[in-house]
Amino acid sequence: MPSLEELQRDICDVICGGDEAHLPDLVSGDGMDPRARLRIYRNHAIITLTDALKATYPVICRLVSDSFFAYAAHEFLRGHMPARPNLTDYGGEFPDFLAEFPPCRDLSYLADVARLEWSINEALHAAGIPAIARTEFSGISAADAPRLVLALHPSVRFLKSRWPIERIWRANQADGDPDLAIDLDSGEVRLQIHRRGDKVALKSLTDCEWAFLRALARGETLADAADVALRTDLLFDLTVTLGTLLEEGGVVGFRLKED
Amino acid sequence: MVRHKITTRDGLAAAGIGLRSAHVAEIMETRPAIGFLEVHAENYMTDSPAIGGLEKLRRDYAISIHGVGLSLGTAGALDRQHLSCLSTLVDRVDPDLVSEHLSWSALPGIYLNDLLPLPYTEESLEIVSAHIDEAQAALGRRLLIENPSAYLRFRHSTIAEGEFLAELVRRTGCGILCDVNNLYVNADNFGFDPWAYLAALPARAVGEIHLAGHHRADVDGRTILIDDHGSAVSKPVWDLYAHALHRFGPKPTLIEWDSRLPALGVLLGEARYADRISAMTVAERRARAFA
Numbered sequence: 027m028p029s030l031e032e033l034q035r036d037i038c039d040v041i042c043g044g045d046e047a048h049l050p051d052l053v054s055g056d057g058m059d060p061r062a063r064l065r066i067y068r069n070h071a072i073i074t075l076t077d078a079l080k081a082t083y084p085v086i087c088r089l090v091s092d093s094f095f096a097y098a099a100h101e102f103l104r105g106h107m108p109a110r111p112n113l114t115d116y117g118g119e120f121p122d123f124l125a126e127f128p129p130c131r132d133l134s135y136l137a138d139v140a141r142l143e144w145s146i147n148e149a150l151h152a153a154g155i156p157a158i159a160r161t162e163f164s165g166i167s168a169a170d171a172p173r174l175v176l177a178l179h180p181s182v183r184f185l186k187s188r189w190p191i192e193r194i195w196r197a198n199q200a201d202g203d204p205d206l207a208i209d210l211d212s213g214e215v216r217l218q219i220h221r222r223g224d225k226v227a228l229k230s231l232t233d234c235e236w237a238f239l240r241a242l243a244r245g246e247t248l249a250d251a252a253d254v255a256l257r258t259d260l261l262f263d264l265t266v267t268l269g270t271l272l273e274e275g276g277v278v279g280f281r282l283k284e285d
Numbered sequence: 286m287v288r289h290k291i292t293t294r295d296g297l298a299a300a301g302i303g304l305r306s307a308h309v310a311e312i313m314e315t316r317p318a319i320g321f322l323e324v325h326a327e328n329y330m331t332d333s334p335a336i337g338g339l340e341k342l343r344r345d346y347a348i349s350i351h352g353v354g355l356s357l358g359t360a361g362a363l364d365r366q367h368l369s370c371l372s373t374l375v376d377r378v379d380p381d382l383v384s385e386h387l388s389w390s391a392l393p394g395i396y397l398n399d400l401l402p403l404p405y406t407e408e409s410l411e412i413v414s415a416h417i418d419e420a421q422a423a424l425g426r427r428l429l430i431e432n433p434s435a436y437l438r439f440r441h442s443t444i445a446e447g448e449f450l451a452e453l454v455r456r457t458g459c460g461i462l463c464d465v466n467n468l469y470v471n472a473d474n475f476g477f478d479p480w481a482y483l484a485a486l487p488a489r490a491v492g493e494i495h496l497a498g499h500h501r502a503d504v505d506g507r508t509i510l511i512d513d514h515g516s517a518v519s520k521p522v523w524d525l526y527a528h529a530l531h532r533f534g535p536k537p538t539l540i541e542w543d544s545r546l547p548a549l550g551v552l553l554g555e556a557r558y559a560d561r562i563s564a565m566t567v568a569e570r571r572a573r574a575f576a
Binding site: 027029030031033034035037038041042051052053054056057058059060062063064065066067070071074075078107108109110111112113114150151152153154223224 | 327328330331332333334336337353354355356358359360361364366367370389390391392394395396397398399401403404406408409412436437438439440441474475476504505507509511
C-alpha cells in the first residue's frame with residue numbers, strides 16, 4: 027500500500043491534469059470505472075477555479091465570451107494552481123498568461139484590461155486602514171513640510187497602459203454600453219485605483235500627477251516628489267493634487283525624513 | 286436588541302443560515318430571527334471591509350466559523366500560516382462554533398480547492414488526530430469535524446467513516462459536525478446504510494448539523510448524487526435529519542445553500558422548516574420518555 031503522502035501526491039497530479047498511472051488500482055469502483063471517479067475531482071477543480079477567475083476577471087470574460095474564457099482558464103490552470111487556500115489572492119499571473127496566450131494575439135489590449143481587474147481585486151481586499159485628515163498636519167511647520175514622507179492607503183494602485191483600458195472597463199460594467207465605439211489608438215492612459223469604503227474608484231491621472239503620486243508611493247519626500255512632477259510639467263499644482271489625495275482618503279500616515 | 290443565540294428560549298437549538306455577501310445588506314437591514322450565521326473562514330482572512338460587516342453582525346447574532354482550507358488530512362505538516370490566520374480570525378470574532386473537515390485539500394505550495402477524501406486507515410487516524418490536536422491547541426477551543434461528501438473510496442480503507450470520527454473524538458476531544466446531506470449522498474453513491482452510520486457516532490460529541498441540497502448527475506453511465514449546495518433540502522434528507530435528531534437530540538443546524546443562491550427569504554424558510562422538525566422530534570422524544 028502507498029503511504030498517505032504518496033497517495034496524496036498521485037491524486038494531486040491527477041487533479042492538476044497529470045496521468046492516473048496506478049491510482050485506479052487503489053480506488054474502489056463501486057459500480058463505476060475508478061478513472062471516472064477521479065475525473066469527478068479533476069472536473070471539480072477546473073470548474074471551481076474557473077469560477078474563481080471569472081469572479082476576479084468579469085470584464086475579460088465578457089470581452090472574450092464564456093466559452094473562450096473557460097478554455098483560457100483551463101490552459102492557465104495547467105501551470106497555475108492556487109498556492110494557498112485564500113482564493114482572493116489567486117490568479118495574479120493571469121494577465122501575463124493572457125499576454126503570451128497565442129489565441130489572444132489579436133486582442134492586444136486584453137492583458138492590460140486584466141491587469142486593471144487584478145488591481146481592482148487587490149484594492150478590494152487590501153487592509154482597511156483609516157485615512158488621515160488635513161488637520162492632522164497642523165503640527166508640521168512650513169520648514170519641515172518638504173521632508174514629509176506620506177504613507178498611501180494600502181489599496182492605492184497605479185497602472186499605465188497604451189490602450190484605453192478604463193473606457194473598455196467602464197463600457198463593460200452592468201450599467202455600461204458594451205457596443206460603445208472605443209478608439210484603441212486614443213493614447214496612453216495612467217490610472218489610479220483606490221478603494222473608498224467598500225467601492226473601488228478609478229481615476230485618470232495627468233503625467234505630472236502620475237509622476238508625483240508614484241514618487242510618493244515609492245517613499246520619496248514631498249519636496250522630491252514635487253520636484254519630479256515639476257520636471258514633468260511646469261504647471262504642476264502641488265496644493266490641488268495633494269489636497270485631492272487627502273480628500274479621497276488616500277493618505278493613512280506620515281513621518282518626517284531624517285536628514 | 287436581544288442578541289440571537291443558537292439556543293432559543295425554550296432550550297431548543299435554532300437553525301441558522303450561511304452568510305453570503307449578496308445577503309449581507311438585507312440581513313443588516315431586516316435583522317431576521319435566526320439561530321446563527323455561519324461564514325467560511327477563508328473569506329475573512331484579509332483585513333478588507335467584509336470583516337467589519339461580520340463584526341457588526343456579531344453583536345446581534347451567534348456566529349459559526351466554518352473552515353475549508355486547513356487540510357487536516359494532509360500527510361505532511363499543517364499549514365502553520367493558515368492556522369495562524371484562522372486563529373487570528375477566531376480571536377477577533379469570538380464565534381460560538383468553529384468547524385473544519387475530515388478531508389485534505391493541499392500539498393505544500395498547491396491548494397486543490399476541494400475537500401478530498403482520505404483512506405480510513407490507522408495511518409490517517411494518527412495524522413488527522415495529530416493535526417486536530419495542533420489546531421485545537423492553536424485556537425484554544427474545540428473544533429467540530431465534518432464528514433465530507435465523497436465520490437470515491439479507497440480499497441485499502443480498514444475503518445468505517447463513522448467509527449473513524451468516533452475515534453477522533455476519543456483521541457482529541459474534538460466534536461462532530463454531522464452533515465446529513467453529505468451522509469445521504471455518500472450512502473446513496475456507495476450503497477451503505479446511513480442509519481447504521483448515525484448509530485456509530487457519539488451523540489454527545491455532535492455539536493452541529495449541516496443540511497443542503499444535492500443534484501443527480503450522469504457519470505460514466507451511472508447516476509450519482511453530487512453535493513452542490515445549489516437547491517432546497519430534499520425530502521429524504523429531511524427524513525434522515527429527523528432520524529438524526531431522534532438519535533442526537535436537537536442540535537444547531539445550518540442550511541447550506543451557496544451556489545445558485547436564492548433570495549434570503551427562501552433560506553429563512555428552510556431554516557424555519559428545520560426548526561419545526563427539531564421541535565417535533567423533541568416532542569416525540571419526550572412523549573416516548575413518558576410512555
